[in-house]
Amino acid sequence: MKWILVTLMVAATVLSDLLQSYEMKRAGRQSVDARGLMRLLREIARRRFLILAIGCMAVSFFSFMALVQTEPLSFAVPASAASFVLETLLAKVLLRERIGVRRAVGAVIVLCGVILVGG
Amino acid sequence: MPSQPRPGTIIRVWTIVFLFIALKAVGNLSLAWGMKHFPQVMSANPLPYVLAMFNPFVALGVLALILALLMRMALLSLADLSYVLPVTAIGYVIAAFLGKTFLSEVVSGQRWLGTALIFAGAALVSSTAPSSTGNQSQ
Numbered sequence: 543m544k545w546i547l548v549t550l551m552v553a554a555t556v557l558s559d560l561l562q563s564y565e566m567k568r569a570g571r572q573s574v575d576a577r578g579l580m581r582l583l584r585e586i587a588r589r590r591f592l593i594l595a596i597g598c599m600a601v602s603f604f605s606f607m608a609l610v611q612t613e614p615l616s617f618a619v620p621a622s623a624a625s626f627v628l629e630t631l632l633a634k635v636l637l638r639e640r641i642g643v644r645r646a647v648g649a650v651i652v653l654c655g656v657i658l659v660g661g
Numbered sequence: 662m663p664s665q666p667r668p669g670t671i672i673r674v675w676t677i678v679f680l681f682i683a684l685k686a687v688g689n690l691s692l693a694w695g696m697k698h699f700p701q702v703m704s705a706n707p708l709p710y711v712l713a714m715f716n717p718f719v720a721l722g723v724l725a726l727i728l729a730l731l732m733r734m735a736l737l738s739l740a741d742l743s744y745v746l747p748v749t750a751i752g753y754v755i756a757a758f759l760g761k762t763f764l765s766e767v768v769s770g771q772r773w774l775g776t777a778l779i780f781a782g783a784a785l786v787s788s789t790a791p792s793s794t795g796n797q798s799q
Contacts, residue, residue: 658775
Protein backbone atom coordinates (compact mmCIF):
# COMPACT_ATOMS: atom_id res chain seq x y z
CA MET A 543 0.00 0.00 0.00
CA LYS A 544 2.80 2.43 0.88
CA TRP A 545 4.35 2.17 -2.59
CA ILE A 546 0.97 2.80 -4.23
CA LEU A 547 0.66 5.98 -2.15
CA VAL A 548 4.24 7.05 -2.99
CA THR A 549 3.59 6.47 -6.72
CA LEU A 550 0.30 8.37 -6.58
CA MET A 551 1.90 11.25 -4.64
CA VAL A 552 4.92 11.56 -6.96
CA ALA A 553 2.87 11.22 -10.19
CA ALA A 554 0.33 13.81 -9.03
CA THR A 555 3.06 16.28 -7.96
CA VAL A 556 4.96 15.91 -11.24
CA LEU A 557 1.83 16.32 -13.37
CA SER A 558 0.67 19.31 -11.34
CA ASP A 559 3.99 21.16 -11.62
CA LEU A 560 4.45 20.42 -15.31
CA LEU A 561 0.92 21.64 -16.09
CA GLN A 562 1.42 24.80 -13.98
CA SER A 563 4.76 25.59 -15.57
CA TYR A 564 3.41 24.99 -19.10
CA GLU A 565 0.33 27.16 -18.59
CA MET A 566 2.11 29.95 -16.71
CA LYS A 567 4.74 30.21 -19.44
CA ARG A 568 1.88 30.67 -21.92
CA ALA A 569 0.07 33.16 -19.67
CA GLY A 570 3.05 35.55 -19.72
CA ARG A 571 4.72 37.51 -16.93
CA GLN A 572 2.56 37.86 -13.83
CA SER A 573 2.87 40.31 -10.95
CA VAL A 574 1.85 39.84 -7.33
CA ASP A 575 0.32 43.20 -6.42
CA ALA A 576 -3.46 43.30 -5.82
CA ARG A 577 -4.27 43.85 -9.52
CA GLY A 578 -1.76 41.17 -10.58
CA LEU A 579 -3.29 38.62 -8.20
CA MET A 580 -6.79 39.33 -9.58
CA ARG A 581 -5.46 38.81 -13.09
CA LEU A 582 -3.81 35.57 -11.96
CA LEU A 583 -7.11 34.32 -10.48
CA ARG A 584 -8.82 35.06 -13.81
CA GLU A 585 -6.08 33.10 -15.61
CA ILE A 586 -6.67 30.12 -13.29
CA ALA A 587 -10.44 30.26 -13.92
CA ARG A 588 -10.09 30.24 -17.71
CA ARG A 589 -7.22 27.76 -18.15
CA ARG A 590 -8.40 24.16 -17.74
CA PHE A 591 -4.89 22.77 -17.25
CA LEU A 592 -4.38 25.06 -14.24
CA ILE A 593 -7.60 23.76 -12.66
CA LEU A 594 -6.43 20.21 -13.39
CA ALA A 595 -3.05 21.09 -11.81
CA ILE A 596 -4.81 22.21 -8.60
CA GLY A 597 -6.78 18.93 -8.60
CA CYS A 598 -3.51 16.98 -8.92
CA MET A 599 -2.08 19.01 -6.04
CA ALA A 600 -5.02 17.94 -3.87
CA VAL A 601 -4.44 14.25 -4.80
CA SER A 602 -0.75 14.64 -3.92
CA PHE A 603 -1.56 16.34 -0.59
CA PHE A 604 -4.03 13.67 0.53
CA SER A 605 -1.67 10.85 -0.59
CA PHE A 606 1.04 12.45 1.56
CA MET A 607 -1.33 12.76 4.53
CA ALA A 608 -2.37 9.10 4.14
CA LEU A 609 1.29 8.08 3.85
CA VAL A 610 2.39 9.85 7.04
CA GLN A 611 -0.43 8.17 8.98
CA THR A 612 1.22 4.77 8.50
CA GLU A 613 4.86 5.56 7.63
CA PRO A 614 7.42 7.74 9.46
CA LEU A 615 8.09 11.23 8.12
CA SER A 616 11.71 10.13 7.60
CA PHE A 617 10.39 7.83 4.85
CA ALA A 618 7.68 10.09 3.43
CA VAL A 619 9.79 13.23 2.88
CA PRO A 620 12.73 11.57 1.03
CA ALA A 621 10.20 9.50 -0.98
CA SER A 622 8.43 12.69 -2.06
CA ALA A 623 11.81 14.06 -3.19
CA ALA A 624 11.68 11.55 -6.08
CA SER A 625 9.39 14.04 -7.82
CA PHE A 626 12.26 16.54 -7.82
CA VAL A 627 14.40 14.35 -10.12
CA LEU A 628 11.51 13.41 -12.42
CA GLU A 629 10.33 17.00 -12.74
CA THR A 630 13.79 18.31 -13.62
CA LEU A 631 14.21 15.64 -16.32
CA LEU A 632 10.72 16.20 -17.72
CA ALA A 633 11.21 20.00 -17.65
CA LYS A 634 14.11 19.44 -20.03
CA VAL A 635 12.30 16.94 -22.28
CA LEU A 636 8.73 18.31 -22.33
CA LEU A 637 9.11 22.01 -21.47
CA ARG A 638 12.38 22.37 -23.44
CA GLU A 639 14.17 24.08 -20.54
CA ARG A 640 17.93 24.34 -20.92
CA ILE A 641 19.55 22.71 -17.91
CA GLY A 642 23.26 23.49 -17.89
CA VAL A 643 25.93 21.88 -15.72
CA ARG A 644 25.60 24.43 -12.88
CA ARG A 645 21.82 24.01 -12.61
CA ALA A 646 22.05 20.18 -12.82
CA VAL A 647 24.79 19.97 -10.16
CA GLY A 648 22.90 22.45 -7.94
CA ALA A 649 19.69 20.42 -8.26
CA VAL A 650 21.50 17.18 -7.28
CA ILE A 651 23.08 18.91 -4.23
CA VAL A 652 19.63 20.24 -3.17
CA LEU A 653 18.14 16.76 -3.64
CA CYS A 654 20.82 15.24 -1.33
CA GLY A 655 20.01 17.98 1.20
CA VAL A 656 16.27 17.28 1.07
CA ILE A 657 16.90 13.54 1.62
CA LEU A 658 19.17 14.29 4.61
CA VAL A 659 16.64 16.72 6.12
CA GLY A 660 13.89 14.12 5.83
CA GLY A 661 16.05 11.15 6.88
CA MET B 662 22.57 30.21 -25.48
CA PRO B 663 20.20 30.95 -22.56
CA SER B 664 18.16 34.13 -23.10
CA GLN B 665 19.38 37.14 -21.11
CA PRO B 666 16.90 38.11 -18.38
CA ARG B 667 15.23 41.53 -18.68
CA PRO B 668 16.58 44.20 -16.35
CA GLY B 669 14.63 43.91 -13.10
CA THR B 670 13.60 40.30 -13.72
CA ILE B 671 16.06 38.93 -11.15
CA ILE B 672 14.78 41.37 -8.49
CA ARG B 673 11.17 40.48 -9.34
CA VAL B 674 11.94 36.74 -9.24
CA TRP B 675 13.65 37.01 -5.85
CA THR B 676 10.91 39.21 -4.40
CA ILE B 677 8.36 36.53 -5.30
CA VAL B 678 10.66 33.72 -4.05
CA PHE B 679 10.94 35.55 -0.71
CA LEU B 680 7.15 36.12 -0.48
CA PHE B 681 6.45 32.48 -1.41
CA ILE B 682 8.84 31.09 1.21
CA ALA B 683 7.59 33.49 3.92
CA LEU B 684 3.89 32.77 3.23
CA LYS B 685 4.49 29.02 3.09
CA ALA B 686 6.39 29.07 6.40
CA VAL B 687 3.77 31.24 8.14
CA GLY B 688 0.97 29.11 6.65
CA ASN B 689 2.46 25.79 7.74
CA LEU B 690 3.33 27.05 11.22
CA SER B 691 -0.12 28.56 11.77
CA LEU B 692 -1.84 25.43 10.45
CA ALA B 693 0.32 23.14 12.62
CA TRP B 694 -0.32 25.35 15.69
CA GLY B 695 -4.08 25.41 15.07
CA MET B 696 -4.37 21.67 14.41
CA LYS B 697 -2.29 20.80 17.48
CA HIS B 698 -4.80 22.60 19.64
CA PHE B 699 -7.77 21.01 17.89
CA PRO B 700 -9.24 18.03 19.76
CA GLN B 701 -10.22 15.86 16.75
CA VAL B 702 -7.72 13.41 15.22
CA MET B 703 -7.47 12.49 11.52
CA SER B 704 -10.51 10.61 10.26
CA ALA B 705 -12.41 9.85 7.05
CA ASN B 706 -15.24 12.09 8.25
CA PRO B 707 -14.84 15.54 6.61
CA LEU B 708 -16.81 17.38 9.35
CA PRO B 709 -13.87 17.83 11.78
CA TYR B 710 -11.84 19.45 8.98
CA VAL B 711 -14.67 21.86 8.18
CA LEU B 712 -15.00 22.73 11.88
CA ALA B 713 -11.23 23.20 12.14
CA MET B 714 -11.51 25.95 9.50
CA PHE B 715 -13.27 28.10 12.12
CA ASN B 716 -10.13 28.05 14.26
CA PRO B 717 -8.41 31.41 13.51
CA PHE B 718 -4.93 29.83 13.33
CA VAL B 719 -6.11 27.19 10.85
CA ALA B 720 -7.99 29.81 8.78
CA LEU B 721 -4.91 32.08 8.71
CA GLY B 722 -2.74 29.10 7.74
CA VAL B 723 -5.03 28.12 4.86
CA LEU B 724 -5.19 31.73 3.61
CA ALA B 725 -1.38 32.06 3.72
CA LEU B 726 -0.96 28.74 1.87
CA ILE B 727 -3.43 29.81 -0.86
CA LEU B 728 -1.46 33.06 -1.30
CA ALA B 729 1.77 31.02 -1.39
CA LEU B 730 0.28 28.91 -4.19
CA LEU B 731 -0.53 32.06 -6.20
CA MET B 732 3.03 33.36 -5.61
CA ARG B 733 4.48 30.10 -6.93
CA MET B 734 2.28 30.27 -10.05
CA ALA B 735 3.41 33.86 -10.67
CA LEU B 736 7.01 32.69 -10.19
CA LEU B 737 6.53 29.96 -12.81
CA SER B 738 5.46 32.66 -15.29
CA LEU B 739 8.90 34.27 -14.86
CA ALA B 740 11.27 31.37 -14.25
CA ASP B 741 11.88 27.75 -15.35
CA LEU B 742 10.46 24.87 -13.32
CA SER B 743 14.02 23.49 -13.06
CA TYR B 744 15.04 26.83 -11.44
CA VAL B 745 12.03 27.22 -9.16
CA LEU B 746 12.26 23.72 -7.62
CA PRO B 747 15.78 23.94 -6.11
CA VAL B 748 15.58 27.65 -5.23
CA THR B 749 12.31 27.28 -3.29
CA ALA B 750 13.74 24.25 -1.43
CA ILE B 751 15.23 26.90 0.91
CA GLY B 752 11.79 26.57 2.53
CA TYR B 753 13.01 23.32 4.15
CA VAL B 754 15.77 25.32 5.85
CA ILE B 755 13.26 27.88 7.17
CA ALA B 756 11.02 25.01 8.38
CA ALA B 757 13.94 23.55 10.38
CA PHE B 758 14.64 26.94 12.02
CA LEU B 759 10.97 27.60 12.79
CA GLY B 760 10.49 24.08 14.17
CA LYS B 761 13.48 24.57 16.46
CA THR B 762 12.46 28.09 17.54
CA PHE B 763 8.67 27.88 17.95
CA LEU B 764 7.86 24.19 18.36
CA SER B 765 10.99 23.29 20.39
CA GLU B 766 11.90 20.50 17.95
CA VAL B 767 15.35 18.94 18.14
CA VAL B 768 17.30 19.44 14.88
CA SER B 769 19.94 16.72 14.45
CA GLY B 770 23.42 17.14 12.95
CA GLN B 771 22.29 15.22 9.86
CA ARG B 772 19.41 17.67 9.38
CA TRP B 773 21.75 20.68 9.67
CA LEU B 774 24.05 19.06 7.06
CA GLY B 775 21.05 18.61 4.76
CA THR B 776 20.14 22.24 5.37
CA ALA B 777 23.64 23.38 4.42
CA LEU B 778 23.50 21.29 1.22
CA ILE B 779 20.12 22.82 0.27
CA PHE B 780 21.61 26.30 0.72
CA ALA B 781 24.70 25.46 -1.35
CA GLY B 782 22.70 23.83 -4.16
CA ALA B 783 20.13 26.63 -4.26
CA ALA B 784 22.94 29.22 -4.41
CA LEU B 785 24.49 27.38 -7.37
CA VAL B 786 21.17 27.15 -9.24
CA SER B 787 20.37 30.79 -8.52
CA SER B 788 23.58 31.80 -10.31
CA THR B 789 21.98 30.63 -13.61
CA ALA B 790 19.47 32.73 -15.63
CA PRO B 791 15.94 32.12 -14.22
CA SER B 792 14.37 31.50 -17.64
CA SER B 793 15.90 29.58 -20.54
CA THR B 794 12.76 29.32 -22.67
CA GLY B 795 12.32 32.96 -23.59
CA ASN B 796 9.04 33.47 -21.73
CA GLN B 797 9.93 37.06 -20.99
CA SER B 798 7.20 38.66 -23.11
CA GLN B 799 4.04 40.17 -21.65
